[in-house]
Amino acid sequence: MQKHSLFPPSELVNEPLEQASTIPSAWYTDQRYHDVDLRFVYHHNWQYIGPAEHVGKTGDFITGIASGDPVILTRDEAGRLKAYYNVCKHRGGPLETEFCGHIRMLQCKYHGWTYKLDGSLRGVPRFERTDLFDKADFGLTPLRADIWQGMVFVNPGGSAAPLETIFHGIEETISPLQPGKLAYSNRMSYDVKCNWKVYVDNYLEGYHLPLVHPELCDALSYADYETETFDHYSLQHAPFQEDASDRAYYYFIFPNTMFNILPGRLQINAIVPVSTEMTRVIFDYYYSDISSPAAKKLIEDDQEFADRVQWEDIEICEHVQHGLRSVAYDKGRFSVDTEAGVHHFQQLLKREYQRFVHMSRQI
Ligand code: FES
Ligand SMILES: [Fe+2]
Structure with missing residues (x-):
């Protein structure tokens, strides 16, 4: 099924308030619309994560969920705000499970891979015998973040207006x-x-x-x-x-x-x-x-x-x-x-x- 068959043009017409119907019930109950909501609607817009004071200085971090995915925000050595998916590149483990705190580097809670605050992979225990493995290929996936009036937001898609x-x-x-x-x-x-x-x-x-x-x-x-x-x-x-x-x-x-x-x-x-x-x-x-x-x-x-x-x-x-x-x-x-x-x-x-x-x- 083509994706847009979910949305017949007649359902997407915007009628004035006086003439409009509410949106169809399937949009609230069918998993396929939910997937579009997360992977497109949320993905392309800003989402509130938490108070900016939790990422005030280098090594401070805050975690949250954006478009259904775990994310972590921190400040790197240069004091720049950074946001990454809170997902380790080994087998998907979490880098942090607390809401907020302070760290020197990011360490996966599963097998202990470590990442620098700039997202690059640093330490990989017991990987000496793995062939053709380049740490440069396994840095954290970044996403766009910004602060407004003391609150941190992320925009995973990266293209929303400021x-x-x-x-x-x-x-x-x-x-x-x-x-x-x-x-x-x-x-x-x-x-x-x-x-x-x-x-x-x-x-x-x-x-x-x-x-x-x-x-x-x-x-x-x-x-x-x-x-x-x-x-x-x-x-x-x-x-x-x-x-x-x-x-x-x-x-x-x-x-x-x-x-x-x-x-x-x-x-x-x-x-x-x-x-x-x-x-x-x-x-x-x-x-x-x-x-x-x-x-x-x-x-x-x-x-x-x-x-x-x-x-x-x-x-x-x-x-x-x-x-x-x-x-x-x-x-x-x-x-x-x-x-x-x-x-x-x-x-x-x-x-x-x-x-x-x-x-x-x-x-
Ligand atoms: S999943 Fe992160 S170190 Fe294994
Ligand atoms: Fe209410």
């Missing part, structure tokens, strides 16, 4: 928060039994607030909830009930990064597909103050509340995945008032699938 272009306009909205000066606090991870797009769709609308998150719905001024869409991202925002001069901002940067901004706090979500129907959702918390007793109390309350809301989302997303898999559903429609963000995401996804079809035809 981070400044992708994030253009976000800086101004969040500048009162001074994201580059926030301190990293901690990470929470949740495994959700749904396709990554179910989780993203759910994030992109406030329509479900009254029924799924009654407590959050009371805290925000639901009637003033707004959605704005841009080239590479969308923004939802709403004032707080108690103090309308403060707002909650929810940015979604295609395909998988979310910035949830409250006064003094930035929570980043990275949506990491594990399999077609399993998604890991990472929550990284940054605050303007992480050490005073008052700040610690605030952090505890903030994360307790976020955890409750997250479990509400997990429960509904898992039900939705089950529904999408059923014989009873293929496509739905959008609420023009409240689902512009979901429609925008699905348009960007179709744009990527169109590029995929175009490129497949050229091969």
Whole structure:
């Protein structure tokens, strides 16, 4: 079967919100679409890995997952940011299994091959009798990495627009928060039994607030909830009930990064597909103050509340995945008032699938 037969042209047409249908259920349940999502959509876009302070100096490292593959970022002897697949060239072992730390060189955890921080293979125990083996052929595979406002991202495909272009306009909205000066606090991870797009769709609308998150719905001024869409991202925002001069901002940067901004706090979500129907959702918390007793109390309350809301989302997303898999559903429609963000995401996804079809035809 030719790859692009997965995408009949009629499925990739972008209709205006008022006339559009939601994307077909097979896109959430069929492994073949999942493979395109990882190997093309994720591969060609930027993906959040973690706080840049974990790779501040030579030998610092941070690990993560990009497009489904393990990656490791470090700084070489010259202080340059480097990213590699966290995959040894001997038989695929991991170079690091911790989230972050400090090393002098990279050493595979399986049989101990070592690599310099520049990715070149250094030491190969007990290989004297192997014929025609040239260490120069077995250096680590690099990938593109960059830093924006204290956060590290990777772009495995290497051809995405620079981070400044992708994030253009976000800086101004969040500048009162001074994201580059926030301190990293901690990470929470949740495994959700749904396709990554179910989780993203759910994030992109406030329509479900009254029924799924009654407590959050009371805290925000639901009637003033707004959605704005841009080239590479969308923004939802709403004032707080108690103090309308403060707002909650929810940015979604295609395909998988979310910035949830409250006064003094930035929570980043990275949506990491594990399999077609399993998604890991990472929550990284940054605050303007992480050490005073008052700040610690605030952090505890903030994360307790976020955890409750997250479990509400997990429960509904898992039900939705089950529904999408059923014989009873293929496509739905959008609420023009409240689902512009979901429609925008699905348009960007179709744009990527169109590029995929175009490129497949050229091969
Ligand atoms: S897999 Fe890395 S040393 Fe064997
Ligand atoms: Fe939600």
